[in-house]
Amino acid sequence: QYGHAGFDQRYSTEDIFRGADFSSIFGDLGGAGGIFEQLFGGAFDLFGGRSGGGGRGADLEYELELSFEEAARGLTKTVHIPRREMCSDCRGQGGERTECGTCRGTGQIRQSAGFMVIARTCHKCGGQGSALKKACAHCRGEGRVEVERKIEVTIPAGIEDGMRLRLSGEGEGGTRARGNLYVLVRVADHPLFRREGPHLILDYPVNFAQAALGIEVEIPSLNGRVSMKIPAGTQSGTVLRVRGKGLADVHDGRMGDLLVRVLVETPTNLTSRQRHVLEEFTKTFGDNAHPKHQSFVEQFSRWMKGR
Known part of the structure; x- marks a missing residue:
């Protein structure tokens, strides 16, 4: 048979390399470890072909x-x-060049090992095939500026x-x-906004009366002011969404939303009159005015009884 089939039948891997003297090659290249490092690193090519890359x-x-x-x-x-x-x-080119005497202008040095020819980059000219004779005055022989x-x-x-x-x-x-x-x-960073993907986040403070009664406010956005209604009974930490007032998604261009987190601010430094008014106001609350507080009291009471 001819071609690969005939070759495979007649020769094994051991037959191919039997008799090849690699010691002289390894000696020239600094040991077997060096040649394999260079072979698999792309500095060498089998059968004399020019290596790619670079x-x-x-x-x-x-x-x-x-x-x-x-x-x-x-x-x-x-x-x-x-x-x-x-x-x-x-x-x-770095200047006026002359043919490299080591590789004779090929940029490679070839060595035979049995049926193989191993080509390596010429150490003298670095694979260029030529040596610098007179440096360029502009780049001083570097070839680049x-x-x-x-x-x-x-x-x-x-x-x-x-x-x-x-x-x-x-x-x-x-x-x-x-x-x-x-x-x-x-x-x-922005002094007012932060972002989560295409969405803008804004913390908006209100006093407890505004949160309880509800209010319509104008909030800032990156494109000017936007009207927004804060419903009556809004709790601190509630997030209200203004659609389409966020940022463009960098991948598909769709607009995100402006997410407004309402923060109910508790008053401090009350006057004696304000304190009195609030105390009287608190007396008017029934159980339904603070459902979360009432639920907590009931759960706490049941937990204490079960201990």
């Missing part, structure tokens, strides 16, 4: 600070990014603190492709 510029990260309102509405920001780019004078670029970053409405935006191809330059720019967004 040539891509480094990724960059930039931290962008936004106000709470900016993050809520979204905007376009211009950022100044320092990065390394290919030198235009020498086109990334430091520049500052102005880049427009589009911030989507509703973006949250800690999210990252990827700008493909805006990182450092490479011989094959540019790296990416990652913009880490930091959103400042």
Whole structure:
């Protein structure tokens, strides 16, 4: 038989490597551990093929600070990014170059081991196939120069603190492709609001009379004032919902809600007259005026009797 089938029948793995002298190769490369590390790390390739990878510029990260309102509405920001780019004078070559004498311009050194040919990157030229003869005056032989670029970053409405935006191809330059720019967004706190996903949270204080009688109030939102009714008998900690007055969901654009937590404030520093009025007022309460308190008293009484 011919092809893979015939080959598999005639030779085992032991047959293939029988007689191959790896000791000289391992000696040159610093031991067997070194060669396998390089083989599986991509620095070597079997049968003389050029290894892939490399040539891509480094990724960059930039931290962008936004106000709470900016993050809520979204905007376009211009950022100044320092990065390394290919030198235009020498086109990334670093200057005048000559063929590498070690690899003869191939960028690789090949060694035979039985039927195999192992190719490794030339240690002299770093795989470039050439050596620097005269350094470029502009980049001083580096092949790249430091520049500052102005880049427009589009911030989507509703973006949250800690999210990252990827700008493909805006990182450092490479011989094959540019790296990416990652913009880490930091959103400042707001003096009135906090957020839970697309929802805004607002604590709104009222006095106990307003909570008992009910009241219509104007509350702040990110888009101006909003009218809201606080029902009579509202308890402290009650959350009232104003639909569609929150933040845009950064993924689908749907608007969240404004969640208003009502906080009933107990008066302090009462005058003697106020205290007297409240005491007289308290005497008018029946059992139905404070159902939660009455329920607690009853449960407590039953618990004490059962001890």
